[in-house]
Amino acid sequence: MSNLAEFKAAIGQDMTHTNPTPEISASSPHLARWMPPAPLFMLQPILRRIVKRVARENPDMFGRLGPHYKANFVIDPMNLPFVLLLRPDPDNLFLRAYRRRDLPDHDAKISGKFLDLLMLVDGDVDGDALFFARELTITGNTEAVVCLRNALDDVDGSIASDVANMFGPVGRTTLSALRRAKQRQTSN
Amino acid sequence: MNRPELVCPAGTPSAMRTAVDAGADAVYCGFQNATNARNFPGLNFTIPELEKSVAHAHAGDTKVLLAVNTFPPAGKVNLWKEAVDEGARIGVDAFIVADIGVADYIHKNHPEIRLHLSVQAAASTPEAIKFYCREFNVKRVVLPRILTVPEIKNMADEIPCEIETFIFGNHGLMVEGRCSLTNYITGLSTNMDGVCSPAADVQYIKDDAGNMTTKLGEFTIDCFSCDENAGYPTICKGRYLTPAHDGAYYAFEEPISLNLSTLLPDLMAAGVTALKIEGRQRSRAYVKSVVSAYRKAVDSIMAGGEPEISGLLALTEGQKETQGAFKSKTWR
Numbered sequence: 001m002s003n004l005a006e007f008k009a010a011i012g013q014d015m016t017h018t019n020p021t022p023e024i025s026a027s028s029p030h031l032a033r034w035m036p037p038a039p040l041f042m043l044q045p046i047l048r049r050i051v052k053r054v055a056r057e058n059p060d061m062f063g064r065l066g067p068h069y070k071a072n073f074v075i076d077p078m079n080l081p082f083v084l085l086l087r088p089d090p091d092n093l094f095l096r097a098y099r100r101r102d103l104p105d106h107d108a109k110i111s112g113k114f115l116d117l118l119m120l121v122d123g124d125v126d127g128d129a130l131f132f133a134r135e136l137t138i139t140g141n142t143e144a145v146v147c148l149r150n151a152l153d154d155v156d157g158s159i160a161s162d163v164a165n166m167f168g169p170v171g172r173t174t175l176s177a178l179r180r181a182k183q184r185q186t187s188n
Numbered sequence: 189m190n191r192p193e194l195v196c197p198a199g200t201p202s203a204m205r206t207a208v209d210a211g212a213d214a215v216y217c218g219f220q221n222a223t224n225a226r227n228f229p230g231l232n233f234t235i236p237e238l239e240k241s242v243a244h245a246h247a248g249d250t251k252v253l254l255a256v257n258t259f260p261p262a263g264k265v266n267l268w269k270e271a272v273d274e275g276a277r278i279g280v281d282a283f284i285v286a287d288i289g290v291a292d293y294i295h296k297n298h299p300e301i302r303l304h305l306s307v308q309a310a311a312s313t314p315e316a317i318k319f320y321c322r323e324f325n326v327k328r329v330v331l332p333r334i335l336t337v338p339e340i341k342n343m344a345d346e347i348p349c350e351i352e353t354f355i356f357g358n359h360g361l362m363v364e365g366r367c368s369l370t371n372y373i374t375g376l377s378t379n380m381d382g383v384c385s386p387a388a389d390v391q392y393i394k395d396d397a398g399n400m401t402t403k404l405g406e407f408t409i410d411c412f413s414c415d416e417n418a419g420y421p422t423i424c425k426g427r428y429l430t431p432a433h434d435g436a437y438y439a440f441e442e443p444i445s446l447n448l449s450t451l452l453p454d455l456m457a458a459g460v461t462a463l464k465i466e467g468r469q470r471s472r473a474y475v476k477s478v479v480s481a482y483r484k485a486v487d488s489i490m491a492g493g494e495p496e497i498s499g500l501l502a503l504t505e506g507q508k509e510t511q512g513a514f515k516s517k518t519w520r
Contacts, residue, residue: 143388150199153472156202
C-alpha cells in the first residue's frame with residue numbers, strides 16, 4: 001500500500017475518493033456523512049505502527065498515567081465513522097479502530113471533533129477550554145482521562161507531526177491541510 | 189514604576205519550558221505529592237524532572253518558585269520537610285508556603301532561600317502579614333483575591349514585604365486554605381491533601397439530548413443544557429436548588445475567570461511587585477497563550493503604552509471573565 005493510502009486510511013479517508021492534497025472542511029459537523037465506510041481492516045496495522053512509534057519516541061509519558069496505564073480509553077472523533085480504543089500499557093500497547101455501533105468495553109470515553117482531538121494530542125489547544133465550550137465530552141473514569149491528558153501534554157513537540165512523518169511528504173501535506181482547516185474554523 | 193515580575197504556572201516540565209520560552213520572569217510548580225495545592229493525578233514534578241527544569245529555567249534567566257503550600261496533618265510533616273530539603277538542594281529561588289510549621293522549618297534550615305507566603309495562608313490584613321514577615325522573614329505575600337486596588341495600595345504602604353496578586357485564572361473568592369467543601373464530600377482535604385474535587389470522584393453524565401450533569405461523589409453539582417458553557421466540577425461553583433431561591437442558582441461562586449488585563453497599570457502603580465497567572469492544572473497551550481499575552485501587555489505598559497490583550501476569553505472558565513473584587517466589592 002502506498003504512503004498516501006496508508007495515511008488516508010489512518011484519518012479515515014479512502015484514497016480513491018479524495019484529492020492528493022485534500023482541502024478538508026473542519027466546519028462540517030458530520031464529515032462522516034460524505035466519507036465512505038472506513039476500511040478498518042486496513043487501519044489496524046497502521047494504528048499499531050503509530051502507537052508503537054509514539055511510545056518509542058516518548059517513553060517518559062507513561063509515568064504520568066500512574067495506575068491507569070491498563071485503562072481502556074475510547075477516543076471518539078465524532079465526525080468520523082469510527083472510534084479508537086487505546087490501552088496505553090507500555091508492555092502491551094493497544095490502539096484499534098471500531099465501528100461506532102460496535103463500541104468496545106472501556107473505562108473512559110473522550111469525544112470531540114477530529115481536528116480538536118488532533119490539536120489536543122499535539123498540545124495546540126487547551127482541553128479545559130474545549131470542555132468549557134462543550135466541544136469535548138468526558139465520560140467514565142475521569143481520573144484516568146486526567147492522567148492521559150497530562151501525560152500527552154508533557155510531550156514536547158508534535159505527536160501529529162511524528163505520525164505524519166511516518167508517511168513521508170504525503171503525510172506532512174495532509175497534516176498541513178488538516179491544520180489549515182482548523183485555522184479556518186478558528187478564525188471563522 | 190518598577191517592572192513587575194510575571195509569575196507563571198507549570199504543571200509539567202513541558203509547561204515550564206513553554207512558560208520560560210513565552211517570557212515568564214518566574215515559574216511556580218510543585219512535587220507529585222500532597223505538599224502542594226494542585227496535587228492532581230498525572231500532574232507536577234518528580235525530583236529528577238525538577239532538577240532538569242530548574243537548570244533550564246535558570247539558563248533562561250527565569251526563577252523557579254516551589255509551592256509547598258499545603259498544611260501537613262499531624263504526624264506527616266516529614267513529607268513537607270523532605271520537599272523543602274529537595275527544593276533547596278535543587279536550587280529553587282523561593283518557597284511558597286502557607287503552614288507556619290513549614291515556614292518555620294525553612295526559616296531555620298534554609299534561611300538563604302526566599303520565603304513567599306501563599307494565598308493559602310489567607311493573610312489579608314497588615315497585622316497578619318507583618319507577623320509572617322517578623323517571625324519567618326517572609327519576603328513576599330500572595331494576596332487573597334478579595335481586595336480592591338486601592339486596598340492593595342494601602343496594604344503596600346503598610347507592610348514590609350513585596351506583594352504578589354493574581355491577574356488571570358481562577359476567581360478564588362473562598363477564604364483560601366480553609367475551604368472544606370471537598371473534604372465534606374470526598375473525605376480528601378484541599379488544604380492537607382492538595383486536591384480540590386479529586387478527579388476520581390468526578391463524574392460527567394451526558395443524556396441523549398446533550399445535557400451534561402456534573403457530580404462529585406454522590407452530589408450533583410450542576411446540569412448544563414446542551415448549549416450552555418461549562419465550568420469546573422467544584423462544589424463552590426455548583427448550581428443548587430434551595431427553598432430560599434427560585435430555581436437553581438450559584439450559591440457560592442459562578443464559573444468565571446479573573447482577567448485583570450485592563451487593571452494592570454493600576455496594580456503596578458499600587459506597588460504590586462509580582463503578577464501571578466493561575467493554572468498549574470492547565471495545558472501548555474494555555475500557558476503559552478496566557479503568558480505570551482501578559483508578557484506583551486506588561487512590556488507595553490513599561491514602554492508607556494496600553495495593555496492590549498485579546499483572545500483569552502476562550503480559555504476562561506464558563507467562557508466568562510471578571511475583574512472581581514479588584515474592581516469592586518459588588519462585582520456580582
